[in-house]
Amino acid sequence: MAQRHTTRVVLLAVLLAFAMVAAACSDDSVDTGPTAAPESCNVADLNLVTPGTLTVATGEPAFPPWVGTPDGEFFDEPESGIGFESALVYDIASELGFAKEAVVWTRIGFNEAIAPGPKPWDFNIQQYSITEDREEVVDFSSPYYVTTQALIAYPDSPYASATSVDDLKTAILGAQIGTTSLDFIENVIKPDTEPNVYDENVDLEAAMNAGQIDALVVDLPTGYYITAAQVEGSIIAGQFESEAAEPDEYGMLFAKDNSLVPCVNTALEALRESGKLQEIEDLYLNQDGGIPTISG
Amino acid sequence: MSDQTPIEEVGGGPSLFGPPRAPRGREEGTRAALIAFVSTIVFVVVVVGAILTSDAWPAVQKQFFNWERFVEVFPDILGGFWLDIKMFLVAEVIILVFSLVIAMIRSLRGPAFFPLRALAVIFIDLIRGIPVILLILLLGFGIPALQLPGVPTGALFWGLTALIISYSAYTAEVYRAGIESVHESQRMSARSLGLTQGQALRYVIVPQAIRNVIPALLNGFVSLQKDVALVLVLGVREAVREADIYAAKTFNYTGYIAAALLFLLVSVPVARFTDWYTNRDRRKKQSVGI
Numbered sequence: 001m002a003q004r005h006t007t008r009v010v011l012l013a014v015l016l017a018f019a020m021v022a023a024a025c026s027d028d029s030v031d032t033g034p035t036a037a038p039e040s041c042n043v044a045d046l047n048l049v050t051p052g053t054l055t056v057a058t059g060e061p062a063f064p065p066w067v068g069t070p071d072g073e074f075f076d077e078p079e080s081g082i083g084f085e086s087a088l089v090y091d092i093a094s095e096l097g098f099a100k101e102a103v104v105w106t107r108i109g110f111n112e113a114i115a116p117g118p119k120p121w122d123f124n125i126q127q128y129s130i131t132e133d134r135e136e137v138v139d140f141s142s143p144y145y146v147t148t149q150a151l152i153a154y155p156d157s158p159y160a161s162a163t164s165v166d167d168l169k170t171a172i173l174g175a176q177i178g179t180t181s182l183d184f185i186e187n188v189i190k191p192d193t194e195p196n197v198y199d200e201n202v203d204l205e206a207a208m209n210a211g212q213i214d215a216l217v218v219d220l221p222t223g224y225y226i227t228a229a230q231v232e233g234s235i236i237a238g239q240f241e242s243e244a245a246e247p248d249e250y251g252m253l254f255a256k257d258n259s260l261v262p263c264v265n266t267a268l269e270a271l272r273e274s275g276k277l278q279e280i281e282d283l284y285l286n287q288d289g290g291i292p293t294i295s296g
Numbered sequence: 297m298s299d300q301t302p303i304e305e306v307g308g309g310p311s312l313f314g315p316p317r318a319p320r321g322r323e324e325g326t327r328a329a330l331i332a333f334v335s336t337i338v339f340v341v342v343v344v345g346a347i348l349t350s351d352a353w354p355a356v357q358k359q360f361f362n363w364e365r366f367v368e369v370f371p372d373i374l375g376g377f378w379l380d381i382k383m384f385l386v387a388e389v390i391i392l393v394f395s396l397v398i399a400m401i402r403s404l405r406g407p408a409f410f411p412l413r414a415l416a417v418i419f420i421d422l423i424r425g426i427p428v429i430l431l432i433l434l435l436g437f438g439i440p441a442l443q444l445p446g447v448p449t450g451a452l453f454w455g456l457t458a459l460i461i462s463y464s465a466y467t468a469e470v471y472r473a474g475i476e477s478v479h480e481s482q483r484m485s486a487r488s489l490g491l492t493q494g495q496a497l498r499y500v501i502v503p504q505a506i507r508n509v510i511p512a513l514l515n516g517f518v519s520l521q522k523d524v525a526l527v528l529v530l531g532v533r534e535a536v537r538e539a540d541i542y543a544a545k546t547f548n549y550t551g552y553i554a555a556a557l558l559f560l561l562v563s564v565p566v567a568r569f570t571d572w573y574t575n576r577d578r579r580k581k582q583s584v585g586i
Binding site: 110111114115116117131133134136137138174177178182183194196197198199203206207209210211212213256 | 352355356358359360436437438440441443449450451529530531532533537540541543544545546547548549
């Protein structure tokens with residue numbers, strides 16, 4: 001009997017020792033604070049997850065016109081270079097000195113992308129709106145696109161002819177989670193019924209088809225795609241013009257204090273000045289065709 | 297609560313190195329309790345210490361355990377949680393009745409009832425074979441899209457219906473286990489007294505069966521109380537959804553902690569009640585046995 005006790009006490013002591021060592025080890029680890037800005041933006045000096053390669057994350061699936069054309073070709077094919085964000089990434093990569101083959105795409109869920117912990121990609125591009133709250137935990141590039149919000153409805157819906165946000169007070173609206181469209185509904189439209197909130201674009205479509213929502217609010221370029229290819233028969237009932245809404249700027253998302261940010265910003269600025277940014281914006285995101293405005 | 301648990305039961309099995317074993321004598325019991333106490337303290341200190349000294353802790357604390365964020369998001373989550381509670385209460389009542397009916401149908405004897413029995417078995421097999429979340433998506437987005445006249449289209453309605461159907465299939469099996477646990481002689485006696493099959497079930501078998509499975513039913517309560525959150529996939533703004541929305545908007549997860557605390561606040565007392573009830577029931581049965 002006494003022997004068994006001894007064994008147990010010894011084992012406990014061993015466990016304790018292990019635990020102490022483990023705790024001590026984590027104390028000693030190197031502090032990985034803010035990384036200093038790089039001396040230069042040469043590919044060799046960049047802070048990259050995989051040296052020599054630009055690893056870019058986007059959503060799955062990646063939707064047109066951000067990836068693919070507005071009518072749905074090259075859907076979910078960021079490697080094609082077709083679509084605004086896809087084209088932008090390749091332009092930035094070339095500006096930084098990467099060959100086209102050196103750009104590697106990876107897919108990641110929204111929540112994974114923003115959770116604390118190491119990020120196995122250099123930056124993430126999927127229409128992240130830049131907000132102060134978010135900047136507390138991640139870094140953004142300077143904005144690459146400023147969007148307005150649009151209302152999507154079926155033409156026979158009474159809300160399709162709305163001319164002011166007051167016409168939408170009684171509507172049951174839907175928006176995608178984490179978008180400024182949702183903030184826009186809650187802060188500017190302020191409908192009587194709380195808007196429904198969906199994880200993905202495709203759920204918005206299902207809810208529209210199911211008649212569970214009267215109309216959607218999305219950013220205008222996404223609206224082009226939804227009406228062209230996703231929700232059959234729907235139209236862009238209008239784009240919002242509101243002074244109450246903050247401008248909705250999209251930025252590329254980086255891990256906090258990533259030294260790559262200034263280099264990407266420099267590249268973005270060069271594209272803006274050379275007119276290339278405007279060129280791809282016109283190509284993929286700007287469509288003619290008098291969309292009525294809904295005043296705020 | 298397990299306030300009557302003898303101290304030996306706590307200390308008797310430091311299960312780190314093997315299965316618990318009954319202590320022999322008072323002295324060993326005390327010593328075992330002491331070792332259990334010390335090892336628990338050491339364990340907690342080590343785990344908490346490892347977490348707090350980790351490099352990533354400040355970032356995690358900022359994103360998960362942020363008091364200002366907590367205060368900001370809590371009212372929304374509480375509102376959503378109230379919806380969870382309401383969904384739970386409505387669903388539970390319907391499930392308890394509906395599943396009992398299915399179980400009784402499945403327990404009917406005789407060749408004439410074969411089609412009914414087969415239907416019950418098919419229902420239970422099919423529904424249990426589909427993940428709950430899939431059932432919610434299928435019913436929630438699928439049926440309203442058919443645009444059948446007179447059929448409701450609400451996301452909440454269909455989400456709740458999917459949960460009720462799914463849980464009824466499981467609960468029916470719990471009831472059936474209860475019904476089968478009642479000794480065959482009970483059924484025979486009832487029949488020999490001239491009760492019909494239905495009457496025997498209703499007045500003799502089922503009352504005993506339910507008593508046998510109350511702990512299992514309560515277990516289902518705890519499970520459902522949390523699973524109502526699954527209707528969030530249809531866009532329903534319950535507690536977890538509100539936390540999701542806040543996290544997506546601010547990249548801060550404190551809302552999830554707030555939601556978890558609220559769920560615990562309800563489910564832990566139910567779990568304790570289940571244990572208490574099970575113990576009481578067992579003691580009662582044992583005292584009858586003597």
